[in-house]
Amino acid sequence: MKKDRSRTNAPALSRRSLLIAAAGSAAASIGVLSGFAAGPGDRWDEEYDVVIVGSGFAGTSAAIEARKRGASVLVIEKMAVFGGNSAINGGAFAVAGSPLQARQGIKDSVEQMVEDMLKAGRGLNHVELLRVIAEGTRWAYEFTLEYGVQYKDVVLQFGGHSIPRTLQTTNNSGGGITVPLGKAARNMGVIFRNRTKLEQILQDSSGAVTGIVVREGHRFPDEDSGRLRRIRARSGLVMACGGFSSDVRFRTRQDPGMDNSLQSTNHAGATSEGLAALLRAGATPVQLDQIQLGPWASPDEKGFGMSPQFLQQAAFPYGIMVDIRTGKRFVNEMADRKTRSDAILKHKDEAGNPVYPVAFVAEEGTGESPSLGNALKYGVAHKFDTIEALAQFYGINREGLLAQVDRYNAFVKAGEDREFGKTFFKKITLEKGPFYAGRAWVKVHHCMGGVQINTKAQVIHMATGEPIPRLFASGEVTGGVHGASRLGSCAIADCLVMGRIAGENAAARKA
């Protein structure tokens, strides 16, 4: 394992940092760092109409829209690979009023999606953004089709959504979107540059953004690596640099509960320095402590892995999750993520160690899970012929579990969950084996907070309340859309819709 993929994000001192520290103090006085001030006479190493920081959904869709309007576009990415969290994402995309829903007779509307998201967000959501996003999902979906993205022929029911509205890429990954969009953007002439890290946003004396300082040839996570270069953004800068779930130091400062006892599902580059650059440029922080824990992760693998697409797409909707000490359910397995994660996190012994709950489902309920095969193969899930065998394997209270299963089966048949109010979208009981089970735990998954933007994706200045000229942001680095709990499959919606808007507006001065 190479050192540049460590998940901890202490600001690593580079191998050469001691030498550079000596040179640096002298260099500062002879003007290397004074290049950060953006006087009109300063030299740019390169110039583009639109510069985009980050190559996920938000950055790539912004790039396409800006390029379509004739702008020259550069996308920078600090990591070796392109795509950030978007590339490793599960490919689940909530679309309000999709043709697939229509075909299956599912009635949906923009209002209903907004309502669901508001409920999960506990009213913290910035509603005007939410509306734009829900309304934009249909068009963002068409946009992805235009560039060759393919979806499965099924509409999934995700937790917290009042109806099935989640589509999923055929390869079950966000890469099924970022790869074709990235190819299209390249074909259109967008320039993508990896290992290039944003160091600072440059502004003129009026506060308008003029360009950025980057470190080219950057070797993540060696903060000081790479050559400093100045890149001009003539028309607009789009910050699409994602969330900070892998940044243990910063996330713990926002929420002390998010310390390194918790793993993250995110790529290692999900750190906070892009956000810091935005705040330094005057941006308004919004709800930075609203950090989401994914309730469907497994302690038996690293990162996102195989568990989420098994629990979220099989065991939770069509089975149950129980406390192994009692064999009893403890939450609506299809509630919003915050409700479920808070409930899961309470399962600790006296010493504070996790007592992992177990979730399971009968074979009949596994049809929508794309990852069960791999989950079984790598020991993340296990197969059992009987409930008794399952109870024995995981050390679950046997009598408690058998009684719980009987109660649950009765609820399913009656069509009403009298314990936790779960909606049964399909009548699948736990009567007939085989059964599939896995251990559940939470992992740090999504940053609902970020910088404030308006519906044109302009970044709002904290002191003036006005847009910072030529500065745009979209995707997970922005805050307020999802409030206290993002619903599953709504991040793709957010990133694609606002990414497109950011790209369009960032290119506006070009026309």
Add this chain to the structure above:
Amino acid sequence: MRKQNIWALLLIAALALGFSFAQEASQRQAAVKEHHLGVSQNGTNCGICHAASAPEIPPDAACLKCHGSYEKVAQRTAAVEHNPHDSPHYGTTATCTACHSEHGTSGAICSDCHLFKYEM
């Protein structure tokens, strides 16, 4: 700080930096992988991959000069379970040096989330 001191410091820094680059370069020459000894003339021809004189990470094009197109590389590993050169996440676009390290230890980025094992 007096002027001489600044120059002295700069000189020391420059020498130290130069030395560390040279030292790194020589360490790296010694560490070329066996199957690359031939093409790199026993590790003395840095330019064959790096082009530049500064020690920079080569672009994919440098690898593909010999290995053919990325698609060809993907075909060659098509039988590997979870083909790393044509994954759901990166298709045929994963940067070669994200996983392959000529002078250090290689490691698949897949391992950040998955339990797959690759021989590299």
